[in-house]
Structures are given as C-alpha cells and as structure tokens.
Amino acid sequence: MTPGVKATLRHTVAPADCADAIGSGGVRVLSTPHLIALMERAAMAAAAPHLLPGETTVGTRVEVEHLEACPPGVEVVAEAKLREVDGRRLRFDVAVTAGERVLGRGRHERFVVERERFLTRLKEKWPADGGPPTGRL
Numbered sequence: 725m726t727p728g729v730k731a732t733l734r735h736t737v738a739p740a741d742c743a744d745a746i747g748s749g750g751v752r753v754l755s756t757p758h759l760i761a762l763m764e765r766a767a768m769a770a771a772a773p774h775l776l777p778g779e780t781t782v783g784t785r786v787e788v789e790h791l792e793a794c795p796p797g798v799e800v801v802a803e804a805k806l807r808e809v810d811g812r813r814l815r816f817d818v819a820v821t822a823g824e825r826v827l828g829r830g831r832h833e834r835f836v837v838e839r840e841r842f843l844t845r846l847k848e849k850w851p852a853d854g855g856p857p858t859g860r861l
C-alpha cells in the first residue's frame with residue numbers, strides 16, 4: 725500500500741439518500757451522512773486491491789466539510805486518494821463533486837484489520853449473553 729493509490733465512484737443521488745429521508749435534516753438534498761458514506765466507499769475501494777487475503781479496512785476517522793447542497797437525480801463523483809500510510813492506519817484525502825462543483829471534501833482515516841481477528845474481538849467485547857443492552861439508540 726503506497727501513497728497515491730486512489731479510487732473514483734459515481735452515484736446518482738436518490739431520494740433515499742436525502743436528509744429528509746433519514747432525519748439528518750428537513751430538506752430533500754444529499755444528506756451529510758450519505759456524502760460521507762460515498763467518501764468511505766471510495767476510500768475502501770482504493771485500499772481493497774492492496775490488502776492481503778483475510779484483511780479489510782474499517783473507518784476510524786472522518787473530518788469533512790459539506791460545502792454545497794445537491795438535489796436528487798444528480799450524478800456525483802466520489803474520489804479518495806491515499807495521502808499517508810502509518811502502520812495499519814491509512815489517511816485519505818476525499819471529495820465528492822458534481823461537475824465543477826465541490827459538494828464536500830476532507831480527510832478520512834481507515835484501519836487495516838484482519839477480519840476474523842476483528843470479529844473475534846467484537847464477540848469478546850460484546851458477548852451474546854449478559855452483554856450491553858440491545859435497545860434502540
């Protein structure tokens with residue numbers, strides 16, 4: 725995994741991606757959580773070809789500006805470029821654009837994990853019996 729690896733993905737904004745649909749806002753425009761999800765998907769895609777078998781990445785940090793509103797029906801492009809590798813920590817520059825417009829940009833960090841080890845630790849921390857409450861948020 726070396727700095728410079730990147731990935732781009734295209735997505736047409738759907739009503740279900742909008743703030744009024746998920747309660748993160750009261751207007752029908754691309755929600756900030758979905759903007760971030762597109763950035764995460766691009767970063768995950770950039771890293772994926774460079775992982776060992778059994779490895780995956782998990783998102784650990786997001787620092788993003790949401791700069792411009794975008795209605796449903798618009799095709800947007802999410803881009804992620806690896807800026808720095810610090811052990812298992814991968815730091816990406818991320819952006820979502822629509823044509824010339826920069827809808828959002830920022831930095832995103834992912835952590836390379838061995839999937840099975842990650843799931844084993846998860847089970848240890850959240851045992852099925854007597855674990856933390858499973859109620860609603």
Ligand SMILES: CC(C)(COP(=O)(O)OP(=O)(O)OC[C@H]1O[C@@H](n2cnc3c(N)ncnc32)[C@H](O)[C@@H]1OP(=O)(O)O)[C@@H](O)C(=O)NCCC(=O)NCCS
Pocket residue numbers: 781782783784811812835836837838839841842843
């Ligand atoms: C990423 C995360 C596992 C790091 O956990 P952590 O507690 O900081 O890690 P630890 O201190 O236990 O790590 C100790 C060592 O094990 C390594 N490690 C931890 N989990 C690992 C895993 N599953 N696979 C491989 N190595 C792992 C670390 O690199 C570290 O190695 P080092 O001593 O050489 O630096 C944790 O912050 C996390 O689970 N965050 C939430 C991620 C998430 O759920 N995202 C949303 C879904 S994508």
